[in-house]
Amino acid sequence: MAEVAVALSDVTLIFSDANGDPVLAVDDVSLEVPQGQFLAIVGPSGCGKTTILNMLSGLINSTLGTVVKNGEVVTGPSMDVGYMLARSALFPWRSARRNVEMPMEIRGVGKAERRRRADELLDMVKLGDFKTKFPSQLSQGMRQRVAIARTLAIEPKLWLLDEPFSALDAQTRITVQNEFLRLWENTGSTVILVTHDLSEAVLLADRVIVMTARPGKIKLDQVIDIPRPRRVDDLLDNEHFMQLEARIWKELRDELV
Amino acid sequence: MNSSENREKTPGQKIIDDYRPPSSRQKAIKSLRIPIQIGKLLVIIFAILVWHFIYKWNVINKAFIASPKQTLDWFGSNWDNGEVWRDLKVTLREALLGWIIGSTGGLLTGLLMARFKLLWDVTSPVFTFLNAAPRTAFAPILILIFGLAETSKVVLAASIVFFIVMVPTRAAAGMVDPDLETVMTTMGGRERDRFFKVILPSVLTSVFGAIRLGSVWALLGATFAELFGAKYGLGLRYIAATNILNMPEAFGVIFIIALLAIGINGAIGLLERRLMRWQATSTKGSVMVV
Numbered sequence: 197m198a199e200v201a202v203a204l205s206d207v208t209l210i211f212s213d214a215n216g217d218p219v220l221a222v223d224d225v226s227l228e229v230p231q232g233q234f235l236a237i238v239g240p241s242g243c244g245k246t247t248i249l250n251m252l253s254g255l256i257n258s259t260l261g262t263v264v265k266n267g268e269v270v271t272g273p274s275m276d277v278g279y280m281l282a283r284s285a286l287f288p289w290r291s292a293r294r295n296v297e298m299p300m301e302i303r304g305v306g307k308a309e310r311r312r313r314a315d316e317l318l319d320m321v322k323l324g325d326f327k328t329k330f331p332s333q334l335s336q337g338m339r340q341r342v343a344i345a346r347t348l349a350i351e352p353k354l355w356l357l358d359e360p361f362s363a364l365d366a367q368t369r370i371t372v373q374n375e376f377l378r379l380w381e382n383t384g385s386t387v388i389l390v391t392h393d394l395s396e397a398v399l400l401a402d403r404v405i406v407m408t409a410r411p412g413k414i415k416l417d418q419v420i421d422i423p424r425p426r427r428v429d430d431l432l433d434n435e436h437f438m439q440l441e442a443r444i445w446k447e448l449r450d451e452l453v
Numbered sequence: 454m455n456s457s458e459n460r461e462k463t464p465g466q467k468i469i470d471d472y473r474p475p476s477s478r479q480k481a482i483k484s485l486r487i488p489i490q491i492g493k494l495l496v497i498i499f500a501i502l503v504w505h506f507i508y509k510w511n512v513i514n515k516a517f518i519a520s521p522k523q524t525l526d527w528f529g530s531n532w533d534n535g536e537v538w539r540d541l542k543v544t545l546r547e548a549l550l551g552w553i554i555g556s557t558g559g560l561l562t563g564l565l566m567a568r569f570k571l572l573w574d575v576t577s578p579v580f581t582f583l584n585a586a587p588r589t590a591f592a593p594i595l596i597l598i599f600g601l602a603e604t605s606k607v608v609l610a611a612s613i614v615f616f617i618v619m620v621p622t623r624a625a626a627g628m629v630d631p632d633l634e635t636v637m638t639t640m641g642g643r644e645r646d647r648f649f650k651v652i653l654p655s656v657l658t659s660v661f662g663a664i665r666l667g668s669v670w671a672l673l674g675a676t677f678a679e680l681f682g683a684k685y686g687l688g689l690r691y692i693a694a695t696n697i698l699n700m701p702e703a704f705g706v707i708f709i710i711a712l713l714a715i716g717i718n719g720a721i722g723l724l725e726r727r728l729m730r731w732q733a734t735s736t737k738g739s740v741m742v743v
Contacts, residue, residue, distance in 0.1 A: 299640045
């Protein structure tokens with residue numbers, strides 16, 4: 197058994213809504229993710245998926261319970277976490293290269309080294325010819341690949357993905373998902389993906405957790421035993437994939453009212 | 454953006470394929486460039502002709518205006534006039550100083566007010582009043598306080614520019630893309646990184662137009678204050694010329710001021726284009742704001 201990368205113990209989160217009334221967003225969730233696992237969390241809108249990511253990233257603190265990452269209680273943001281959002285969130289005034297350099301800049305990596313590494317990473321996401329382009333000059337798929345390169349520059353032990361493929365059109369999504377798998381599969385890092393796209397969860401993850409509608413609780417914890425390396429487009433008509441998806445869908449359906 | 458997505462074919466092809474060449478609209482605009490230049494020239498010639506005939510046919514009393522020819526002659530006989538150059542230098546110095554002080558102050562105050570909401574809540578009535586007050590009308594008072602020399606003009610120019618920059622800065626600082634802040638925070642960025650790498654660039658982008666507008670207003674403010682009394686300056690030269698109905702000189706000075714404004718605006722426009730290269734819709738050929 198690999199060591200535990202992330203552990204939530206009896207985590208509850210209550211926040212105040214716009215009227216100041218308390219809202220129970222996450223209700224007593226316990227969860228352990230071994231190092232190197234790709235975990236997907238699916239559930240209806242407002243089930244607290246993103247809230248869990250935000251607690252793991254240290255953006256917010258749990259009301260009750262503890263969030264432990266690499267053996268330490270999370271109290272604030274740390275530099276070994278790569279966080280990706282639905283929108284690429286690139287800095288529009290920076291070229292692709294300078295965007296990828298950003299996390300290294302924050303850590304004080306020297307200019308030459310930063311640049312060398314950024315170029316290497318952009319080559320890895322097949323954007324070698326677009327290093328000096330600005331985000332406005334790139335397509336959405338390319339922008340999300342720059343965001344992947346930027347996250348790789350963090351060399352994260354833990355990837356927190358908040359629907360990073362959801363804003364892409366169907367074909368670009370497959371390309372970028374494959375790109376991500378290819379780059380991630382040999383890093384040994386842990387991934388927690390939040391999505392409302394069940395197929396995506398089953399295609400990419402080693403394990404899928406279904407959450408209930410608010411307040412969010414874990415409803416189903418399913419291992420996805422599709423072997424790696426995977427290619428998303430090869431799996432779409434795979435029978436085992438379809439069975440798993442159908443089984444989880446039954447559980448999820450009850451939550452979508 | 455949408456068209457590029459539609460063009461994407463198989464995943465493999467996409468990488469080369471989704472680079473977007475200039476749109477056909479951009480090309481069409483490019484091919485129009487020369488006819489547009491000719492059109493511009495024709496409109497200028499037409500405007501000068503209108504001016505010429507207004508003078509010639511006595512549409513306006515000849516005592517109160519100068520003809521294009523007289524204005525040109527004034528330039529011809531004064532281009533090496535040291536006193537005109539000195540006045541120009543004085544006004545330009547007042548305007549630039551007022552612009553720099555006003556925009557820096559406006560930028561810093563705007564950022565401060567956005568950062569400390571409570572401070573803004575408390576001070577906003579005063580700022581709202583000062584912004585609403587006709588600041589050009591303070592010119593005579595400022596001259597009484599700061600004297601006839603350049604300081605009073607700098608103060609008026611700066612006070613106008615201050616609000617032109619402060620108001621949008623405060624607004625822009627509150628509208629920084631929250632995704633960028635999230636990414637910066639999760640990357641482990643400190644407060645300093647957040648300010649210099651996210652907030653300041655975002656705000657500068659939004660308020661560059663206001664800073665540019667401020668430059669022209671600084672020139673107007675400085676000139677306007679000079680009308681009420683100055684030691685030197687284009688405004689003083691202008692009011693002195695109109696007082697003795699020396700209309701060629703009055704018109705000449707107006708032209709100098711206008712050309713200065715265009716020059717300053719153009720120079721900042723070039724800088725802006727250079728710095729804002731990354732924007733999809735560049736500010737090329739943006740509106741001349743006076």
